[in-house]
Amino acid sequence: MGRNAVILVDKGEGITSFDCLGRIKHNVNKKTGHCGTLDRFAHGLIVVLCGTYTHMVPAFMGLDKTYEATIEFGRMTDTLDPEGEVLETGEIPDLETIKMAVEKLTGDIMQMPPLYSAIHVNGKRSYQMARSGQEVELTPRPIKIYKAEILSWEAPFLKIRLEVSKGTYIRSYARDLGHECGSCAYVKELYRTKIGPFSIDEAIRFDDIEAMQNLADSESLISRLPGFIRMEVDDTEAFKAKNGYVLPSIRKRIPEGTRFAMLLNQGKAVCIYAPQERKILCQMGVDNG
The missing domain is CATH 3.30.2350.10 (Pseudouridine synthase)
Incomplete structure (x- = not known):
């Protein structure tokens, strides 16, 4: 059904x-x-x-997202995960060196995505180009590591919890962490525990x-999304919204900074409206798609 x-x-x-x-x-x-x-x-x-x-x-x-990752030092694969071929080996750093590298890679950083990723390059997926042996030119992207908490260290395996912004690649983080330690690394295990x-x-x-x-x-x-509010509208406003138009009388009542407004009529959801884009994202109670 x-x-x-x-x-x-x-x-x-x-x-x-x-x-x-x-x-x-x-x-x-x-x-x-x-x-x-x-x-x-x-x-x-x-x-x-x-x-x-x-x-x-x-x-x-x-x-934002939260992950728990197990990173293996002293080895790096072409895909930066356990499914790839080993490209590089190196020494196993000590815990103090790792701690300093983790601190350096916390906050706002520029991160180079993995070659094996779904990013579009000239109309093709990066991983498709990499698999076919084509040269892939990627550019670093701004991301943020809000928090990095070391959970355990049993050489060569580091278990770490990371709270990160959208667009962050944990595989790239492991690669960069290895290089900061004067070695190499890849993600052996990855567990995503939170999304927003x-x-x-x-x-x-x-x-x-x-x-x-x-x-x-x-x-x-949906109501737990950041910047979300619920707003009651009258019959006329609800009728217009159901037909794709949000009246000015609604827009002027929406608090500044609101990202999403669920419009309700007599307690029943009508639609979800994005005031910053002045766009109805979806009609509620409509059985389509």
Whole structure:
């Protein structure tokens, strides 16, 4: 049966993000989209949007993320993960050297994405060009490491928790950390535990997708997005909004800095409006997609 939904999924290792999408689409019989891929070797949280909620993808894509990574020093693969071929070996640094490197790589930094990534270069995916032996020219991107907490060190394996901005590649972080230590490194294990306000503890396991039970209420999940408000509108305003037009009487009541406003009429959701773009992102209660 079709449904519009926001679904938090705990993706397992060896499963692609598209595997999750395909399984959910089969069950809901609707258009689906995810809010940021998670590498096949990694596991943890992904957010899947179904039906009319797929128009909310940009709102979720910009959220910060939290990871727990196991980084192996003294080895680096071409893909910067355990699925690649070893390109480089080096000495194992001591913990004090690693701590100094972690501190240096915290805050606002410029990060070079991995060659094996989904970034578009001249109309092609970077990983497709790398696999075919083509030269790939990537440019560093500004990202932020809000917090880096070392959880354990059992040489050559460092376990670390990272709170990062959108666009951050943990594989690139491991590569750069290794080089800062005068060695090399790659991500051996990766676990995503948070996306914005959403936690892995709220997610359903991939194996439980078929049942599609115990799902969190989608409206309550959306209401936790940063800069979100709920606003009651009258019948006329609701009628206009249902037909794609948000009246000035609504816009002037929206507080400055609001990113998303769920418009309600007699307590029932009508639509989600992005005042900064003056755009209705999705109609609520519309069974399409």
